[in-house]
Amino acid sequence: MANINKGAQDHTFDAIVIGSGISGGWAAKEFTEKGLKTLVLERGRDVKHLKDYPTTNKYPWEFPHRGQVPQAIQEEAPVVSRCYAFKEDAMHFFVKDKEHPYEQDKPFDWIRGYQVGGKSLLWARQTQRWSDFDFEGPARDGFAVDWPIRYADIAPWYSYVEKFVGISGNKDGIANLPDGEFLPPLEMTAVEEYFKGFVAKNYKDRHVIYGRCAHLTEPQPIHIQQGRVQCQKRNLCQRGCPFGGYFSSNASTLPWAEKTGNLTLRPFSVVESIIYDEQKGKATGVRVVDTQTKETTEYFAKVIFVNAAAINTNLILLNSTSNRFPNGLGNDSGVLGKYFAFHNYRGRISADYDGMLDKTTEGRSPTSAYIPRFRNVAKQETNFLRGYAAGFSTGRRTWNSHDGFGQTLKDHLFNQEMGNWWVGSHMMGETIPKEISQLTLDKTKKDEWGVPVVHVNLGYDDNDEKMLKDFYEQMTEMYTKAGFTNIRTEDSKQAPGLDIHEMGGARMGKDPKTSILNKWNQMHAVNNVFVTDGACMTSTSTQNPSLTYMALTARAVDYAVSQLKKGEI
Numbered sequence: 001m002a003n004i005n006k007g008a009q010d011h012t013f014d015a016i017v018i019g020s021g022i023s024g025g026w027a028a029k030e031f032t033e034k035g036l037k038t039l040v041l042e043r044g045r046d047v048k049h050l051k052d053y054p055t056t057n058k059y060p061w062e063f064p065h066r067g068q069v070p071q072a073i074q075e076e077a078p079v080v081s082r083c084y085a086f087k088e089d090a091m092h093f094f095v096k097d098k099e100h101p102y103e104q105d106k107p108f109d110w111i112r113g114y115q116v117g118g119k120s121l122l123w124a125r126q127t128q129r130w131s132d133f134d135f136e137g138p139a140r141d142g143f144a145v146d147w148p149i150r151y152a153d154i155a156p157w158y159s160y161v162e163k164f165v166g167i168s169g170n171k172d173g174i175a176n177l178p179d180g181e182f183l184p185p186l187e188m189t190a191v192e193e194y195f196k197g198f199v200a201k202n203y204k205d206r207h208v209i210y211g212r213c214a215h216l217t218e219p220q221p222i223h224i225q226q227g228r229v230q231c232q233k234r235n236l237c238q239r240g241c242p243f244g245g246y247f248s249s250n251a252s253t254l255p256w257a258e259k260t261g262n263l264t265l266r267p268f269s270v271v272e273s274i275i276y277d278e279q280k281g282k283a284t285g286v287r288v289v290d291t292q293t294k295e296t297t298e299y300f301a302k303v304i305f306v307n308a309a310a311i312n313t314n315l316i317l318l319n320s321t322s323n324r325f326p327n328g329l330g331n332d333s334g335v336l337g338k339y340f341a342f343h344n345y346r347g348r349i350s351a352d353y354d355g356m357l358d359k360t361t362e363g364r365s366p367t368s369a370y371i372p373r374f375r376n377v378a379k380q381e382t383n384f385l386r387g388y389a390a391g392f393s394t395g396r397r398t399w400n401s402h403d404g405f406g407q408t409l410k411d412h413l414f415n416q417e418m419g420n421w422w423v424g425s426h427m428m429g430e431t432i433p434k435e436i437s438q439l440t441l442d443k444t445k446k447d448e449w450g451v452p453v454v455h456v457n458l459g460y461d462d463n464d465e466k467m468l469k470d471f472y473e474q475m476t477e478m479y480t481k482a483g484f485t486n487i488r489t490e491d492s493k494q495a496p497g498l499d500i501h502e503m504g505g506a507r508m509g510k511d512p513k514t515s516i517l518n519k520w521n522q523m524h525a526v527n528n529v530f531v532t533d534g535a536c537m538t539s540t541s542t543q544n545p546s547l548t549y550m551a552l553t554a555r556a557v558d559y560a561v562s563q564l565k566k567g568e569i
Helices: 022-033 071-076 137-141 151-165 190-202 221-225 253-259 310-319 406-414 462-481 546-566
Strands: 012-018 038-041 263-266 269-277 282-290 296-306 338-341 347-353 369-371 388-399 417-430 438-446 452-457 485-491 503-505 529-531
Touching: 012 022, 012 282, 022 038, 022 253, 022 296, 022 546, 038 253, 038 296, 151 546, 190 369, 190 388, 190 417, 190 462, 253 263, 269 296, 269 310, 296 310, 296 546, 310 438, 310 452, 310 503, 338 438, 347 462, 388 462, 417 462, 462 485
Parallel strands: 012 038, 012 296, 038 263, 296 529
Antiparallel strands: 269 282, 282 296, 338 503, 347 417, 347 485, 369 388, 388 417, 438 452
């Protein structure tokens, strides 16, 4: 039974934000800055910036297994252990698979970080804007419903977010990858610069650019006010950065919100459902289960933002049933949980380069080069829909000779030998949202907090296979012409989800009959509930999505507050 004995007043706020990750942190910042008393609910434990980064300054030899995860732990965590960041220095920021079950109707790797800050502590920090080629794609290609917004709607919000976050990059002048508000870029390697120049000379529609990333290369006053300083290029970001050199909710938006005095942060809080009032015709609050005591409590607010990350957001909405919405909150269209999509990361291609042996790299870089999408941009030119972007990275091979004894051996061990250059690329392909790709709730199985277990049912299709083949062909051609040798392609065959870019289920759209949200990320049928995390996405594009989530969130909060002031919600 819900605990309401403390009085409704103690449990009533102006706004409730479900989730404290990248989009939830932005919702908290924007609401509190605008003077609204805001409750942020996080299902995981509290993580304070600086205080709760236990491994951030450890040396390699201070880890019992030198950074590797013991076999026993991998066996206990078969899903998250496949993530690139699941190492001994950061595994405490990932969920334990057995404690948080879900059903894979088809293979799906659900990577989760349940703590204050969510996966903003673990993300790869790549930040590219979308363009009208992306927002207009579904209408042009017919693979999803039309987006209700265009680039002009979100462009000023991209700028607003970028200035606060701190994005390093170049003004590249590429139509399908708009420029932003950039701090100075870090250096690309000599071979990345070579490949950039080669592609520019030989392909009029292809580009190799510096991978724009959320790292402070030249902190501005707004970043100093946040308590953040310049990125030290340690490349240990997944541990939590003591310098705040990269953007996270913990280092940036949540402390900023806390300074206003308007933030209440409640960790250990699983949101079981959103409460809908049949008479008022709107949501009045949320029902929360304390993860430690299992006690259920209700909290109330005028406006609710759902930012629990795509799958959990869909789960909460599907579980929020009433006489008015028997199939999930706001689900008049019947599309809630459907048209789920992801990014295809299966394709990889590597090679050798025997040139520039007088060049090497120094230090570490938190980013690499990036190849924006170049297939089917202005027109349909292949046998598959949409396209792919690609990362591009390089480095010198090194080794140490173990020959000799005594001083000779010591000299060999202290002095690395330099080999040739390696080059590598991975694809990030856009997948097509389909009705059969969906999330559903189990009718009988529940987790330990009484919340139904979610079923994930999506997989690769023929379009993905054709795109993968094209990636291999196009990159092989470019590598060969550039003089790279020993070219090797690889299909990782990884399950969907390991990209950690799941999107959709509560998509935006113009028509309430085919979508859940309008152009303001506001529910068509429940106008005081907004969704601005990955669940809101109508299509996936090829860019890393976090920057777009942040911009959509800031825009939606601005609209929600204006509507509150007018008494419209």
